[in-house]
Amino acid sequence: MTQQARRLRARLAALGAVGVTALAAAGIQGVAHAAGAPLPVVITGEDRVDLSLHSDNGDPTEPQIDLRLDVPGEEFEGDGEVPPVHLGDYTVRIDASGLKGVAKADLPCDADGLVAVCSGYDLYAGTTFNRLGGIRLDLADDSEAGDTGKIVVTGEGEGLEFTPLTVDVRVGGPELLNRELSMPKDLKAGDAFEPSLGVMNVGGLPAQGTVLRLLGSRGLSFPDSYGNCSSSELNTGDLLRQRTEVLCTFPDTLDAGAAYTLSRQVRVQTADFALNDIFSYSFRPLEPGEEKTLHQGERRRQGSGPDLTLERAGDADPAQYVKYAELDLPKTNTYDLELTGASVSGAAGDTVPVKIGFRNNGPGWIGALRSGGEPFSFTVVPPEGSTFSSTPEQCTPAGVDGSDPGYICWAPTPMLEDARLTFPFELRIDKVVEGARGRVALPDWDNPFDSDASNDVAWIVLNAPDAPGDGGAGGSDGGPSDDPSAPGTGDEGGSDGPDSGTNGTNGTSGGAGGDDAEGGLALTGAQGVGLLGGAAVLALGLGAVVVAYQRRRAGRDGDAAV
Structure with missing residues (x-):
């Protein structure tokens, strides 16, 4: 019995009959259900296992059969304690005596030879919270090709109707x-x-x-x-x-x-x-x-x-x-990641919009299939005399104590061969510094698939000396050049939001959301190329940054599958 079940059981005992009735009315359905038709419970797991005579049959520490109980209802996906749908003692009997002379079985729960009994009290909707345990099968000393046997799993409990499971085991079949x-x-x-x-x-x-x-x-x-x-x-x-x-x-x-x-x-x-x-x-x-x-x-x-x-x-x-x-x-294709900065002007106290562009000029797409879609990262640092007052949700502060004004942003993979992304910032001008510039940059990496490293850095230019503006929020996008005076290339059709690119029916990863990003410091990026060097990790405190990004993304997207 889980600790959660023990707490709930003790709570019900303390509440007494009145409390049980109230809880049943509030959604703990076990008591009410037991008074009516039996609750159907299906015992699930692999129904066939073939044991090889020529291998170790997988990791010897991993079971081939994962036993669970499938209970009707929608699985709980919220926070807090999982509400049960049935409360009451039940047992599940695992009978592997049919494997005698065929194979060895390592059974869960209370096992006596080739028979085990699992007991429980609480049942939950679905299968996630109803795991019985695993069964590990291995060859016996007298196992021979063609040997067959069965494992029979049954259950019983008041107010419950179990559908049993039969697992067929064969030794030395076709492989x-x-x-x-x-x-x-x-x-x-x-x-x-x-x-x-x-x-x-x-x-x-x-x-x-x-x-x-x-x-x-x-x-x-x-x-x-x-x-x-x-x-x-x-x-x-x-x-x-x-x-x-x-x-x-x-x-x-x-x-x-x-x-x-x-x-x-x-x-x-x-x-x-x-x-x-x-x-x-x-x-x-x-x-x-x-x-x-x-x-x-x-x-x-x-x-x-x-x-x-x-x-x-x-x-x-x-x-x-x-x-x-x-x-x-193929391994000979390339892509071209390009960053686009901006050139803006304004007076002290003004807030001006800044759009950072990220695009793939192809010809190759970036599948990141082996990593499951880990994102590319790039850093954005505001010009001197300014701070970011608003940032995209795909970006998070680079520092862990607020002392670093820069941000780390993530561009998700897979990324189409013509993906166009826009990251909208708002820049507050605290002090006018003529010609101040902030750096937008991919990590300093050795990426054999990126065909042009010259556009991996762009600049946010604030109040350039030759800017003709009147101190307002106007300005054009800056070019992806180390020269802050270079003419801008603009977003070239990118939308104003961070989710432009390949979202919709053509894929889920063209936006700047990075739904499939996983892990902590190991941002390996597409095709196994390291996105952040060790020095950058130390300088920017990325451990806390990645955790913050993952929490923000988890809150936004829920449990997105890979």
Whole structure:
């Protein structure tokens, strides 16, 4: 029982019958529900586990089965204590005696040999707060290929109706590994390449049919079409999840210990904007009856032309076959990040708007697929004699004690190849300093993908000597040059808000929100290039800055998934 459950149970006992009635009326539904129909509870977890005779079956400290209870209702997502939907003793029995002579089982809760009993008192809507524990399975000394067994999980409790779970366990079944991929030489964005794909059954039993899955992120596609394949494209919504998928089915048997190759090579096409996009492929056994339904669905497009087939290869080295086969490509493309400053004028006491521009001039997009969309950072320092009176929500103070007038801003990834972002500031002129300028800069980095480092710095110029203004809030955008007198380039179509760029149906990451930023100091940015050097981290106190940014973003966006 959790500490939260103990506190609630003690509270109910103290309240007595009147208190219980009041709490039930207020939304603690367990008492009221128990008086009516039983509350349905589904025991969930993996319903099948295949144990390999050729591997350690994953991390030996990690269970293959995660047991939970699924209770009707909407999961709690607010702050504070989670309200239960049922209060009352219940037990869940895990019977793994069917694995005797088949496999070893490490069971949760109170275990006696191959049988364990878990007890509880409180149940919550959904599955998140109803975890029973994990089951770890390993080979036994007498495990042999073809051995099978079952784990049966049942439950009981007053006012509850449990749906049991049966887990089928098999030893040494078909185990398909994929031929390791080789990086194509001199592959450029816009080119196509033909990887050598193959499969080897290293298991102890034949596979009665197989499924091939080809997967390419946003910058990759598969132009060929085959009669036994179907494809689907996801080209809207979250850029991290946009992809093309191809599924091919092969009904023929794959013998244990044998290797196979495709009858013809499959082409992978890269887009002109592709950069470190992910290509992967995998084979798995075909489930009984799956071939009839696998290619169905509104988004799936059935292929045409001849079938793609598998041909048996000669002697194969199992060391050349892996569980996960994938490549990041192409690696020769570049992008061009550009910062745009501003030139403004005003009198002491005035507040003037300043728009900082951030854009990608392409040709490559910035997927940051491996990092899950970590943001780019840049710093904004006000000119001498001025302070920022208003800043975008994507920016946060650089200092931890208020002594640093600068700000750190985040531009989110993935970022489209033509993304345009605007960060609106308001600058208060405390004292007129002619020609004062503030620096806007990306980190001083060695980024092989940024093709032009000269526009990584821009300036906010305040009251330039040749500015003709009347001391008001007017002025034009400054150019991305080290020379504060250089003519400005403007925002070139960027909107006035910080969310211009790729938001909407074309993706969620074009705005300056950085919804997928994660972690603390390790702002690795797109494609694994460090965004902030150690000296910058120390100078700007980024530990507190990142935490502040994450809290602000979490409060704005909730629990955004990656």
